[in-house]
Amino acid sequence: MEAESLALWHVERYGSTIEWTGYDFIARRCRQVCPPQQEPGERIEPYLVSFDQFLVEVERPDFRNRTLAARVFRMRHTPGAIDEFRALLFANGG
DSSP, X not given: OXXXXXXXXXXEEEESSSEEEEEEEEEEEEEXXXXXXXXXXXXXXXXXXXXXXXXXXXXXXXXXXXXXXXXXXXXXXSTTHHHHHHHHHTGXXX
């Protein structure tokens, strides 16, 4: 994948005895430049969803990224947060 731009979305510090920092970025206006190259044993099938469908997918019990699911859950219960997230994802008409 190739992205026209990246935006820093979230920074989180983790750890107790070992400390590290996690950075989450939003990639905008992506395009596929070659087929996905998977590691042996991987079975990943990318598929497109609308923003509203993404919000539904995040709530599924088998959604693997629990950190993202928790953030989206908090956004759903914070007035205006989902609209701000949508604007961040689709900034500049992307």
